[in-house]
Amino acid sequence: MEEFKFSENPSLEAIRKLQAKFAADRNWDQYHTPRNLLLALVGEVGELAEIFQWKGEVKEGLPDFTDKEKEHVGQEMSDVLVYLIRLADKCNIDLPSAVEKKMKQNEQKYPVDKVYGKSDKYTAYQTTENTSKVLENGEPGACGET
Numbered sequence: 001m002e003e004f005k006f007s008e009n010p011s012l013e014a015i016r017k018l019q020a021k022f023a024a025d026r027n028w029d030q031y032h033t034p035r036n037l038l039l040a041l042v043g044e045v046g047e048l049a050e051i052f053q054w055k056g057e058v059k060e061g062l063p064d065f066t067d068k069e070k071e072h073v074g075q076e077m078s079d080v081l082v083y084l085i086r087l088a089d090k091c092n093i094d095l096p097s098a099v100e101k102k103m104k105q106n107e108q109k110y111p112v113d114k115v116y117g118k119s120d121k122y123t124a125y126q127t128t129e130n131t132s133k134v135l136e137n138g139e140p141g142a143c144g145e146t
């Protein structure tokens with residue numbers, strides 16, 4: 001089976017431009033304040049979550065979803081991404097650059113040799129004077145994000 005991958009286009013910048021034009025054409029820029037966009041984003045995350053609600057654990061690739069459900073998942077993910085990009089635009093955050101920087105930070109926080117196969121939060125791997133100290137406060141695992 002061929003490995004799943006995204007299409008090359010559109011880029012995040014192309015999506016930013018599309019959404020900026022979409023809003024400008026409708027005179028909606030006035031409503032696209034950072035706070036409004038953040039709330040819209042959270043609302044769309046809720047719509048995405050609603051599709052998965054009550055289904056129990058879902059298999060990778062969504063083999064048990066109908067074509068209609070998978071289409072719906074793509075639509076809600078698109079709403080989430082578009083609002084996130086619009087929010088970044090209105091906050092003057094260069095999102096691709098921020099992602100690259102954050103991934104580098106995550107690589108430092110989660111060195112492969114220390115975290116391989118483990119889901120603990122990064123604080124569990126912090127060292128003091130070359131001595132590895134594992135916290136015992138039961139912080140939830142992060143699995144790559146904080």
Ligand SMILES: [Mg+2]
Pocket residue numbers: 044047075076079
């Ligand atoms: Mg939606």
